[in-house]
Amino acid sequence: MRMRSRLTAGGTCPGSLREDVGATAILFAVFVRYDPDADAALWHWGNRSSSDNEFYFRYPSFQDVHVMVFVGFGFLMAFLQRYGFSSVAFTFLLAAFALQWATLVQGFFHSMHGGRIHVGVQSMINADFCAAAVLISFGAVLGKTGPVQLLLMALLEVLLFGLNEFVLLSVLGVKDAGGSMTIHTFGAYFGLALSRVLYRPQLEKSRHRQGSVYHSDLFAMIGTIFLWTFWPSFNSAPTMPGDGQHRTSLNTYYSLTASTLSTFALSALVGEHGRLDMVHIQNAALAGGVVVGTSGEMMLTPFGALAAGFLAGTVSTLGFKFFTPVLEAKFKVQDTCGVHNLHGMPGVLGALLGVLVAGLATHEAYGDGLGSVFPLVAGGRRSATAQAVFQLCGLLVTLTFASVGGGLGGLLLRLPFLGPPPDSQCFEDRIYW
Amino acid sequence: MRMRSRLTAGGTCPGSLREDVGATAILFAVFVRYDPDADAALWHWGNRSSSDNEFYFRYPSFQDVHVMVFVGFGFLMAFLQRYGFSSVAFTFLLAAFALQWATLVQGFFHSMHGGRIHVGVQSMINADFCAAAVLISFGAVLGKTGPVQLLLMALLEVLLFGLNEFVLLSVLGVKDAGGSMTIHTFGAYFGLALSRVLYRPQLEKSRHRQGSVYHSDLFAMIGTIFLWTFWPSFNSAPTMPGDGQHRTSLNTYYSLTASTLSTFALSALVGEHGRLDMVHIQNAALAGGVVVGTSGEMMLTPFGALAAGFLAGTVSTLGFKFFTPVLEAKFKVQDTCGVHNLHGMPGVLGALLGVLVAGLATHEAYGDGLGSVFPLVAGGRRSATAQAVFQLCGLLVTLTFASVGGGLGGLLLRLPFLGPPPDSQCFEDRIYW
């Protein structure tokens, strides 16, 4: 049985990757061009100062996001005692794949100019964001899916991510810079729906491998801490230059400190004899970044950021303690990394916070900056209340896309020739390495 | 005994944190506002170019500092064989707490505008600096204090840090951008005084856990190397834009290479059979960053930076080899991480180097840049010699605040209900996790 699993997975993986790489390359050749800030002829045609190049407003933040995607997610998932290679390396594989594919999908939806997709530092950030959503879904099925299944999941998820993002940002005019909805809510519920369809009643056979050991928890903390330190860049990377990026990073910074303190407090409170739980620290402390993903660019106020982070850390820690067991026992959703607690609930909270803060927007609070944050409101085409309603619609659309898409994805991944690991070999590196 | 320790520590930790978070949130709601570069209305009122926003001059450096505080300090202290969880996670807790609290304390001392504290990228950097001082003190008592004790320590230390910083920078007009005095000297002697008061004559009972194992030393090297690579950003983050940040990062870069070479040379020289000692490499190699904390923004010259780094690496390595045992045996100071060698002595050296370089400042060497580095000298309100004398006073004030404050802090931390680990359970993760 183990042998077959390897053969199948191995035999198909290079084949599917080769075909994909070929198809992607052709699409790149036909459609993808440098945007004017990255093109030698177009940039110099404008006679602009070098310091006006978009690169200098976004590249340092892009690099932080890049580290979060590859180091942060990769090592955070390395907490499993015998799945460290696969956690880090499949993150590497999936994210690299998603970056290429998202460039095309997001390009078709958002940045076609004269039949060509323009790429530059903004498209690099957007593609990394899409990869983050794929990795969140990966967290839900970690250890229970083979690389071919994961690549297929990424193929489908990137498509739906692009479509959902298009509906929210371009059709509904929703604001969601740091992706409480488009990234966290979408990625979490897509992964959870997928995990539900792939439910393994016999997972007990591998349960002894589902925990961590001392060193694997330290490796996971590398992931946690890099995610935590760079999250202000994640939320601010795509916002408007100037006060927009400044305020977003500040709000995220405060929200994260609050979620960290509430996580420690709650973890000790619900722990046996007041002890702390490494799972909470590794995950729930990050919920403060998720919860201000929508409202971080708005005039949330530093107090609002603290309160949001405190709430998110609390909800996330309680989720890990009390809700994850219920999720598996009652709803048959096996959520390896607890993405429901870190990305799902805090993402929904973040979307609702966005509804609230958008609804409270006034010309007085934003001044001439209202046009940057809420262009439709500033232009008189929408009231702040209407913007809030659209924000709420955005959440509902996202939940629908994610759960339906994840369900379909799960059915697809049940195709027998995709080489899933047997129940007794889940959370095990040895079958792939 | 172990049981009680857990209960106490656990029972109090969430309680004290909850109260703190509530109090902080109220103070934020009343006092803390976005600074004009982060506020939508205020920024757009000015009609300035996005690229002039303070964010772009300091945010990349801020992110490097943030990594140093959370990844650097956290993993550097993970060298203990059974205290890796607590090293990384208590760093996380203490620093997150210090960031919030320092925002308020430093705001009251330094950036009140119309009764409000303005926050932005500069306050983020300043708060991280304050957190660094708290973590230095943490290094002195690592493994011998519980989380409630540590939070109380941070509460007091942030207050005194803010006061000391105010006296130096605002009252005395001392220059100390990278914090040789305000961060390193203060943090080290505060922690050492505190450790003196908390002296444990029976620490032998836990001595077998005070060393490292192979993997824990590698985790510690993650901390070392990130501290080392990002230190140029640490010292330059708060200096004047333009040549100021440029020169400071350059001086720090050279100083660190020199302290690294001298550490390797000295470590082999004093080692048995010429062998190297991982403790020296992990710590003393960083002394070059500490020693130019005051003078890095001045016209130290590249040669001066090399010489300073060489001296600091030498002193620090010799300290680890010969002085740490004496410190414990004669002075009853148990300094777990050797902060006296990495932050204490190099910090004092750095302050003295600042005295020297400030005293040598001339209009010829600084040109019109004198106003940026020594505004009081440029404005004719002080001679260079007077500036040097004030710099020296700054060192003495810092040493006084740190040792008296640390001593008082130690007395406070001896309160019996704070849940210190028993002598036989020091350097042990198991009682908290």
Added chain:
Amino acid sequence: MRMRSRLTAGGTCPGSLREDVGATAILFAVFVRYDPDADAALWHWGNRSSSDNEFYFRYPSFQDVHVMVFVGFGFLMAFLQRYGFSSVAFTFLLAAFALQWATLVQGFFHSMHGGRIHVGVQSMINADFCAAAVLISFGAVLGKTGPVQLLLMALLEVLLFGLNEFVLLSVLGVKDAGGSMTIHTFGAYFGLALSRVLYRPQLEKSRHRQGSVYHSDLFAMIGTIFLWTFWPSFNSAPTMPGDGQHRTSLNTYYSLTASTLSTFALSALVGEHGRLDMVHIQNAALAGGVVVGTSGEMMLTPFGALAAGFLAGTVSTLGFKFFTPVLEAKFKVQDTCGVHNLHGMPGVLGALLGVLVAGLATHEAYGDGLGSVFPLVAGGRRSATAQAVFQLCGLLVTLTFASVGGGLGGLLLRLPFLGPPPDSQCFEDRIYW
């Protein structure tokens, strides 16, 4: 025997380092000065805006490069089961030494102004690049050389690196921003030639230590992922501000995703039962960064970047699988880290790609940006074809310098008093720590 090795290595290491540090310090005092963007008097004399300071165009990229050199190379080489301390710490030592020495050597060759070497953010990047070449060579002899040998190697290699770089960039007018030739090809073949001369027929005695263990492979992945994420900064750090840096980072980003996908596909294809090999993932996935080191700043097109990365990942993985054993068996080159596969072949490929893309340069494709990328072609002093021929000459010159220099270096390192580890103690930390 072990005792003598320690004594010799230990006895000489501090001595040689002390002398070196002294000599370097004197040369710094005489020759090295701040460049005008870092000098208080010179910068303020110009009355320029702070945001025009070179610092803001290059410092964030410099920091990424710095992390790659110290964290990336250091941990990538920590894959050996009992050589983690030495991998990380000798990287630290060699790179710190190389930074100082390269500042002098590159300064003499490239940036003498009125008899003085000007240093600033550009010289910091250049010195880090030189250190990278030294670390590539270190990879070829990893575990088989003592620290005194390594310092001597660095002493010689930095000199030759500077000379080769001077011939290519200043004499031949070759473009090679990301160093496919000057860094990767040079570093690899220098190290391989050196390893050839130091061939150990009895290395079997230490072969049981030449592999990895589970945790050492995870530490190595820290190195891999940081190299991967920051490589766009490596290639773009020294290119022209504006579209130049923007385009280079974009090309590198795409190339790396392609090399990652092709590495996974090939690794599974050539692996037993379709399993993946951690060595391939850790190394060959990075070949995409190497291969666009020359052409990344040119109008390679996103498709060109994908194709180049795909090719490089393929060649590199096949090299690890099939060529490394041949290299040792037939050519007597023991290449510990497989630098021939990651830096050698992809470096040569990258140089040839540069020949091709340079030869295809037209005024139409580059517009007024031609002057930035190919100043000699834009100025009419050379045709694109001539530029291509010069690029090819650059490769040949590099191969010659590297192999002759490495061979001479090997002879030098065979001097008996340099303390090499005995055949039975290779890949072993215990003799140094």
